[in-house]
Amino acid sequence: MIDLSFAEENYLKAIYHLSSAGQNQVNTNAIAERLETKPASVSDMIRKLSEKGVISYVKYQGVNITEDGKKKALWVIRKHRLWEVFLVEKLNFHWDEVHDIAEQLEHIRSSLLISRLDEFLGYPKFDPHGDPIPDAEGIISSKPRMILSGLNVKSKVKLVSLKDTGNAFLNYLDRIGMKIGSRIRILDIIEFDGSVEIEIDNRKRLTISKRVADNLLVVAD
Amino acid sequence: MIDLSFAEENYLKAIYHLSSAGQNQVNTNAIAERLETKPASVSDMIRKLSEKGVISYVKYQGVNITEDGKKKALWVIRKHRLWEVFLVEKLNFHWDEVHDIAEQLEHIRSSLLISRLDEFLGYPKFDPHGDPIPDAEGIISSKPRMILSGLNVKSKVKLVSLKDTGNAFLNYLDRIGMKIGSRIRILDIIEFDGSVEIEIDNRKRLTISKRVADNLLVVAD
DNA sequence: GGCGATTTTTAGATTCGCCTAAATTGTCTT
DNA sequence: AAGACAATTTAGGCGAATCTAAAAATCGCC
Numbered sequence: 001m002i003d004l005s006f007a008e009e010n011y012l013k014a015i016y017h018l019s020s021a022g023q024n025q026v027n028t029n030a031i032a033e034r035l036e037t038k039p040a041s042v043s044d045m046i047r048k049l050s051e052k053g054v055i056s057y058v059k060y061q062g063v064n065i066t067e068d069g070k071k072k073a074l075w076v077i078r079k080h081r082l083w084e085v086f087l088v089e090k091l092n093f094h095w096d097e098v099h100d101i102a103e104q105l106e107h108i109r110s111s112l113l114i115s116r117l118d119e120f121l122g123y124p125k126f127d128p129h130g131d132p133i134p135d136a137e138g139i140i141s142s143k144p145r146m147i148l149s150g151l152n153v154k155s156k157v158k159l160v161s162l163k164d165t166g167n168a169f170l171n172y173l174d175r176i177g178m179k180i181g182s183r184i185r186i187l188d189i190i191e192f193d194g195s196v197e198i199e200i201d202n203r204k205r206l207t208i209s210k211r212v213a214d215n216l217l218v219v220a221d
Numbered sequence: 222m223i224d225l226s227f228a229e230e231n232y233l234k235a236i237y238h239l240s241s242a243g244q245n246q247v248n249t250n251a252i253a254e255r256l257e258t259k260p261a262s263v264s265d266m267i268r269k270l271s272e273k274g275v276i277s278y279v280k281y282q283g284v285n286i287t288e289d290g291k292k293k294a295l296w297v298i299r300k301h302r303l304w305e306v307f308l309v310e311k312l313n314f315h316w317d318e319v320h321d322i323a324e325q326l327e328h329i330r331s332s333l334l335i336s337r338l339d340e341f342l343g344y345p346k347f348d349p350h351g352d353p354i355p356d357a358e359g360i361i362s363s364k365p366r367m368i369l370s371g372l373n374v375k376s377k378v379k380l381v382s383l384k385d386t387g388n389a390f391l392n393y394l395d396r397i398g399m400k401i402g403s404r405i406r407i408l409d410i411i412e413f414d415g416s417v418e419i420e421i422d423n424r425k426r427l428t429i430s431k432r433v434a435d436n437l438l439v440v441a442d
Numbered sequence: 443g444g445c446g447a448t449t450t451t452t453a454g455a456t457t458c459g460c461c462t463a464a465a466t467t468g469t470c471t472t
Numbered sequence: 473a474a475g476a477c478a479a480t481t482t483a484g485g486c487g488a489a490t491c492t493a494a495a496a497a498t499c500g501c502c
Contacts, residue, residue, distance in 0.1 A: 007459060028480055041460055043481050048458090060467055060480055091337040104329045110322050116312040228489060249450055262490055264451050269488090281450055281497055445501095452495070458488085466481070472474095 004052070006107045009076050010035060011045050012054055015065050016073035025062035074138035080106035081127035081134075082117050088128040089121060095128035096165045111136075130161025130180050130217060143220055148184065149194065149213035155186045157218035164215040172212070177204060183221055225273070227328045230297050231256060232266050233275055236286050237294035246283035295359035301327035302348035302355075303338050309349040310342060316349035316401075317386045332357075351382025351401050351438060364441055369405070370415065370434035376407045378439035385436040393433070398425060404442055 004012065014034045018026045028046070032039045046063055049055045054069030065073065083105040087098040115136065118124075125142065126132055132142035145160055159182045162169065173179065178200055187205065188197040194210030208216075225233065235255045239247045249267070253260045267284055270276045275290030286294065304326040308319040336357065339345075346363060347353055353363035366381055380403045383390065394400065399421055408426065409418040415431030 038461065039480065091341055101331050101334050108322065108325045113322055120312055259491065260450065
């Protein structure tokens, strides 16, 4: 059970994300685009990863991640998200500043380090973007996330993540007093433009545009 | 001012340590031995590092680190030692467990991360082994370390580091109540076998063997 | 001061991760 | 159903970092 290289871990992570966010069959170009590399490089790496048993693939027909591959990907994701919590909670980074650093830290090899870090952080269940943190066995025990704009009137949900993490959007959310963890009740949906009337934390009522609602990821509450 | 690769950073660090622990001229074999690599690989890397201006060298005549190289080496050392403090102080690692992990963490690229970490740790001046932590400018402001067995009677010193970090030695120190930071007064030195009578923290008196005294690094107090 | 031993460098190969260019396979449109 | 076009793979090459084997330079001993 030899370790994967940094590059291999990054490919595997990309394949995991693509396959869990869409169909099972992940295609070469999608991986290349996600990793900002060339399809030819992806083909090369796919061969190596499949020799190592973390993905299975048939030429010209895309990639499937294996159970072993999924476990390894989730281990990297666990490390990434725990480090993000550390950076935000302990080192006072803002949640939109931590990705690049966590992208490096996720490759540090030491399972003892990660279990100690987990303990130090108080066993967090979500990272600062609202994404769930897999446990040491790679199990994600959390509700599926949904996009607010896809829900029905009267839904009661909790904000767990954002799709857009640009400053303009973050500032807007600050201004209306909405943050990760906020309870949201959907009061009405305007058919004309898709804007949504909501109540935040049982206190504040306001209307948000469809554009905003498209970028709010929530779980049933 | 392009970043050095991980391997380049490791070579530079080794060269720095060798040149500050001995003569200026560092020879190829010494570097190879320290990095557990082959002299041929070292020759190759030396060429590259000197092209980048971090060392200067004349063929067959060893290596000198430049000012720029020293600065870069000290930056890596600063990161290494701060991470060691983090691992011991925050994650409850024992000081003899942290080296391999810090060896990985020292290559993480983000000066903001390091300044935040420094702040989080309360601007420590020494790592868990007693080695001084360079500041952000690469300046080490701390007294030179000495070996206890080389001092005279009546010296008053502070324990800052150990040469032997094996478990047997650490257990012994625990047992006699000596730890990094302990104040030590030298009461007498037995000529016959070089053992040393000391007083620890103005409380406890005992005699330690020369062998033990050889492994205690102290600074004037 | 010369010669054998040691140190250092060079030469040539390998693996990894990437690239470009070209060939191949698959899909879609008409 | 046959091209045209898109996706994918192969071929060949490159730089980084390593190695072994061999050549070159230096050191040190007599």
